[in-house]
Amino acid sequence: MLDGMTLGQIRTFVAIADAGSFRAGAAKLLRAQSAVSHAIASLESQLGVLVFDRTGRRPVLTSHGKALLEDARAVLLKVDFMRARARALSEGLEMELSIVVDTLFPMPLVAAALRELNQALPTVRVRIEVAALGGPFEALAEGRCTLGITVGQGFSDPRIELASVLPVPFVAVVAASHPLAEIARRRARLRSAELAEHLQIVQEDPSRLSEGRDFGVLSPQTWRVSGQDTKRALIFGGVGWGRLPLWSVERDLGAGHLVRVPAAAFGSDGETTEPSYVAHRIDHPFGPAARFIRDWLLQHGKPAPAARPRRPRDR
Template structure:
């Protein structure tokens, strides 16, 4: 039967510190231990593994080939042990193990979102974050079903009674088409012009017509994501109402243009809300995530035009 041995984290820590610093005395100083303790831990590690990890024939110990072969694995184990300790402390403190965020790209500039996620990660690095693409009403459905903890959505007039929400900003929509589209050549565009051409709309699967748009055309294609959506627009296929934060790069590149209409367009701009269910109490990480996202959106809203 194959024998097994137990390696204490302190042994691995002493080995890694000595390999990194180049001496047992330097390793002892960095770990706040006596040199004899470091020497003993490494000697016991060599006995337990049956390997000579350091060559002690010179003035300072040097890693052997066997020691070099194990060093990266030892560092990986120490990193895993550190993460285990941090997560254990977090769970004991009531911190969530994971959070799921459902994101409607129409409601928020993803660059803004990243600015909120970075400080969240720096503070809660042990919390696993699941980011879900959720166009149209699907973000609210995921929160309602308990499949998402927090949703970023376009404001709705009426949320279910068990929902909490926070209004965090607004986003503007613009009516656009590709520069190759026939309407791009017109000085003004009427509602009849729009009715004569293909309308592209974003919606979740099986949930057509979720965005607050007037049915200005009988010819409608529904898409789930803005990737293919914008590819079709820039190719001159169809027209659409698009959030300005998504349209802007394509406007700057001259691939699409804002259509000048001869009628009033409503209800743009549209509000952005963070939503969560009262049935599932958010812990400190969830509350912090809401605060971080709210803060970056508020900063954006407060920037001078």
């Protein structure tokens, strides 16, 4: 029967296996060697198998012991994790942190923040979702996430507090093989009327917050997509032109796969900048993990520039 098995016996088993001897295992556990020997004998009696061969000068794991050692380690890891989570809960730490990130925000920066969070608060589970346009705001408003990371100034809610993170540059681009690319190479600026002659790839808002509105749509010929990955793939494939975050296309521009479209409506060289924010509900609990991510992003992101007249934007 296994009902009499204790965590102490399991810890002793692992300690001896790691230390290589009963004496070294006892020293590691700060226990007498006789107590360690008794614990292993009791464990073997409970399991009904020998975990150590004691016939030589040093104990050697039996085949059963080798098979059970992995299980023993897993049990201890789970118990230690449970204790850490209980301690965290008593201190107000969240069990899970839910984040919705604007698809336009630099994901490498989010990954770096989450890596640091996992090292600092390893018991916190994270659920992350990527959404476009009003998606992060809608998720916050409906209470489906704790933190939202947004780009642009198109949305507001009195229940949602914004903290400025960093400016996100956007560029109008087209595939090097597209007819518009040759024009863009020759011309310093392109008028909206010229761009209107070519198909524009536009990101649709999956939320209801911008229903009936378009952002920066210059062409009467548009294809609507549900995600930035699809938008980038269509532009890269030469289907049409559109605007994308600079961080997501820098390599393609450098390699010559994409060409900047110097659209006058989007600023110099077809590039504009939008502010980004980390957002949370002021009426919802804001725990240590959420605070960690917010503070990390504020520290490592550059502050957004002062407010200025808004230009049309296309996602």
